[in-house]
Every structure is written in structure tokens, then in C-alpha cells.
Amino acid sequence: MRWNLGLTCAAALFGFVSEASADIFRDPDTGFSFSQKDVPITTNNDYITFRIAIPSPAPAGQPYDTVLQIVAPVVANWVGVAWGASMLNNPLLLGWPNGASGVVSMRRATTRTAPAVYTGASVQLLKTGTKSNGTHWQVTAKCTGCTQFTTTGTTTKSLNPAGSNRLAFAYSKTKPSQPGSDSSPISVHDLFGYWDHDFASAGNTGFQDLVDKNL
Template sequence: MRSCAIRLRALVNIYGGDLFTVSEASADVFRDPDTGFSFSQKDVAITTNNNFITFRIAIPSPAPAGQPYDAVIQIVAPVAAGWVGAAWGGSMTNNPLLIGWANGASGVVSMRRATSHTAPTAYTGASVQLLKKGTKSNGTHWQVTAKCTGCTQFTTTGTTTKTLNPAGSNRLAFAYSKTKPSQPGSDTSTINVHDLFNYWDHDFASAGNPEFQDLVDRNL
């Protein structure tokens, strides 16, 4: 049996019944009591004083090797984060970029793509669906949970196709901005340039969920 998240650090906040738990370990399995998903999770630092964004990934089990499959991503960010983007291809260009931000007590997600070092534009090669039961905010953090179709297999440049390995580690990237989108209620809102970006290797092998589609349906 896969172990639950190891070495929890003191970042558990209860506010109005909402629970946010972030693990300090480099690669843990987090079983979300709200959505029912088992996520592989990773904390990435955004400052030098222990401020983190937590990225969680859930995929179907078994997922077909070499074929596209849906994925659920959950982002937990401090309220100081105006928006957070997750780049599925491990760079800021030529791959699906899922962007999320808080909008009051709820959240917004948007699919973008950049082909150069310019502001990303709307991307129709992938679709994203917000999962309401996994999306919330409190006085210290906001969280968005979304299903992405088209994020695990995509064309990078020309006819080159990249497929994320469901049984191993995949290099992902993130971007973070302290400034909120200009129209936080709109998934097409303009966003400003990020303040920080970085990369990490995410363990997809521990992200499997045998009841993946049932869990998606329960959380819409």
C-alpha cells in the first residue's frame, strides 16, 4: 500500500471547515479527503522563507503507455500568489500551460500556450474542467483542482509529439506571479509577466487512481 504524505510540516489551516495540508517531503502521496483522489504531490519553493506552492497530480490506473490520458491537477498556493501556471512539457514554451488563480471563494483555470518568450495565448489543443469540490480558498491559501484533457500528449514543434510517462517521472515547470489577472472572473483574462519560474520532476508512478473517471464525475 502506498504511504500517505510523509513528514507533514506545520502548514495545516482550518478556516470555515476548509483543510489545506502540504507535505514537506519531496515526493509524497496525498489522499484528498474532499475529492477522494490519491495525488502524487511536490512542494516547490517560491521564496527563501519556506513559502511553497504544492502541485498534485492524479491519473487513471492503469494509464496506457505511449497514449494520451486525462490528468487531474491540484494547485495549493499562498494568497499572495496572483496566478500560478503549470507547464506540462517542462518549459514555458511549446507545450500546454494550465493557469489557475483564486476568484473570491472559488477559482478559475485556463489553458494557454506560448510559442516564444511572450505572453501565452489561448490554447485549443487541450481542454480543462474545474472540479468544484476541490476548489476553495481561505485566509492563507487558495486551491484549484481541474481535469485536463490533452496535457499528457501534445505536439511541441512541427510534428514532434511528446507523451508523459504514466509509470515514471516527468519534468514539469511552473510560473508564478504576485499580480492577479486583470479580470479574475474570466478564464480569458490578460495576465502579467511571471515573477518566478522553475522546474521539477514529478512522480506519475504513484499518481494512479483505479476509479479515476468516477472520482471526476463526483467532483464536477
């Protein structure tokens, strides 16, 4: 069973099956229109869905906020997104389930060790888009500082709001040791990978109003 079918099942459980398409997801819960990508994580055809929303218009070459929504099967006990498509020297947004809700955390690694809590970017959980059931969990969060950041030295990377950006992910089957804390230690990931995400179709007018509505 491919994830498009699995996503349909998960969507039915979460009450949004009719809103999904191949590339765009219009979320009836939060009101955001997301650009989405389904990324395989196991040989059993489990997928994680990554959805991104940005302001419209968003300034090229300048920082702008983004909303990330992660829908993951329960086999994934934490999921991380690397905005610079590498484990090292870029913001890492982590999310995991915590009972009926979820936790998000900003991290950064400069060496190949467990990433430390990162204060150069901030993340804010959107409660309306965060939930779980017996098969999947979902977190939705606004990130400030994820679309423009310093990599090494004085080198700055900016994500193109009008095109495709290379991102990376990691996930683990092991729960964070303190799942209620956004600074909890995490285990080594079981899998990592990359994908190209279309930001051009992620624009939302009234972006900040939608954020405020969903806090």
C-alpha cells in the same frame, strides 16, 4: 518554517491535515489519491504544492487525462504549470483564486510573449476541490490534452504514466486583470522553476467516476 509545517497549517485550515504525507496525498474532499510535490517560491519559505492524479492503468505512449491540484499561498495571484517543462510549445495550465472559488485556463506560447488561450487541450474545474481561505487558495482541475501534445512541427511528447516527468511552473504576485474570466490577460511571472514529478504513484482506479463526482 519549512513548507511541510506550513502545509500542515494550511491543511488544518482546509480540514485535511491528517491525510498528507511526504509524497502521497489522499484527499478526503475529492476522493483522489495524488502524487504531490512542494516547490519553494520565496525566500520566506513559501511553497506551492502541486498534486497530480491519473487513471490506473494509464496507457504508456498514449494520451490520458490527468487531474492537477494546486495549493498556493495568497502571495501567488496566479500559478501556471508547463506540462512540457518549458514556457514554449507545450500546454500551460493556469489557475488563480476568484473569491471563494477559482478559475483555470489553458494557454500556449510559441514565442517569449504572454501565452495565448489554447484550444488544443481542455481543462475542467472540479468544484469540490476548489476553495480558499485567508492564507491559501486551491484549485483542482481535469486536463485533457496535457499528457501527449505536439511541441514543434510534427514532434510529439508523451508523459510517462509509470515514471517521473519533468514539469515547470511559474507564478505571479499580480492578479489577472479580469479574474472572473478564463481568457483574462495575465502579468509577467515573478518566478519560474522546474521539478520532477512522480506519476507512478499518482494512479487512481475509478478515475472518471471521481471526476464526475466532483464536477
